[in-house]
Amino acid sequence: MTILTSTANANGHANGPSTGLKHQSKSKSELNFGFSTRAIHIGSEPDPFTGAVIAPINLSTTFKQDAVGVHKGFEYSRSGNPTRAALERTLVSLEVGAGHAVAFASGSAATATILQSLGPNTHVLSVNDVYGGTFRYLTNVANVTMGTETTFLDLENATDDEILGAMKENTKLIWIESPTNPTLRLVDLPRIVGLARKAPSKPLVLVDNTFLSPFYASPLLQGADIVIHSLTKYINGHSDVIMGAAILPSSSTLDHDYDDLAKKLRFLQNAHGAVPSPFDCWLAQRGAKTLSVRMKAHGFNALRIATFLTSHPAVEHVIYPGLASHPRHALARASLSPHARRFIDTELVPSSLAHGVPYGGMVSFRVRGGTKVAGALLTKLKLFTLAESLGGVESLAEVPAQMTHATIPLAQREALGIEGLVRLSCGIEEVEDLVEDLRRALDALQDEENGSGSLTPSDV
Ligand SMILES: Cc1ncc(COP(=O)(O)O)c(C=O)c1O
16 A cells, blocks of 8 residues: 655645645555455555554644745645545545545535635536535525526436526536435436536536445546535444535546646635544544445445335335336436445345345435324334434434425425425434334324324324
């Protein structure tokens, strides 16, 4: 394994950020490692000074200079920190095709910084069913402070002409989530990338890969220019860190210089200070080491739970793109990362794939009776905790319309199909226990229905 050496960067603090590492690209030997090996070893080399297998957390805010501007790659921890740089190396190694990773204080800080980097009065084309916080930032912040205009479009179903027609001469960015949150719509990324390359304004294509994590999807391999993650979710995986990251490809194209873009993001980050703490970076890196085993278990459990839900009479509709019955199942399979495909093809017994394939840990469904019944269901669950967020080892359940997506206007929530939806973040507990928890709660809903004649929202 190659350990990159720190290099002096005289400009780091005074004139801009330093990464502390000359570059974040991978050596050839690193590229040959499998996903789990990279997750455990890249960026986590033993401490060269003490031999500690787990490198210490570097809490120092400032770094000694041997002469003015002569240092070991770090000057001040807002512009660069060794623990953060180590995590960023791990992230580069996990997102296939990556050459740069910039870790932020939250996924939202990554979003804000990327939108700032576009400059004033630009146009963004966004998938319509976007994370509520991204919708809020685009419409209530970027629009107000920078004149950013956003067109929200159903990128799953829009025709090529509709997508090209929605682009303007100042369209600088296409914002994609796939699957979307919470309706799990799938966007055909290679198609959108092809259309973006045709557009005269040469927009960047960004994928928020939070839901699938680098384990199930590798958007950079499919042509995306930027991947963002809320590390808060699967990458950290233990519901105890708020963090985010922006990840860029290793090789620039004629249209886009990713080295330049990475520098710009670091410059903006240093200027407004949206940096994560070294302790959080250390925790996120520790979490990332088990990403592969966790994602396999999340996917396995989610598939079993989705299959169970389709069979329960109190459930009206189940959305899980891994289910063979999902209308976009073929696209889900085509979008799998090379390592997820290997997992499905070689590690699972065929009987576990009777109803589909693991495809992340998120399942959405609609119970008969609408939003109020959905709320009542969640209070009956014992193992699934009623809470926002996702991606931790513990299972969570929420009603997006009243929780994570409450900032989206009602008419829009109705149009998108968010109203009445229950969203599950399937954890990695014993799957039988999770299914039993859901069965008991759904049966209880049915008992109430039988006891009162018919179940209507006013009954619960
Ligand atoms: C898909 C998606 N992107 C971005 C974010 C924002 O991340 P953070 O909460 O770390 O700011 C979230 C948060 O829920 C999310 O679900």
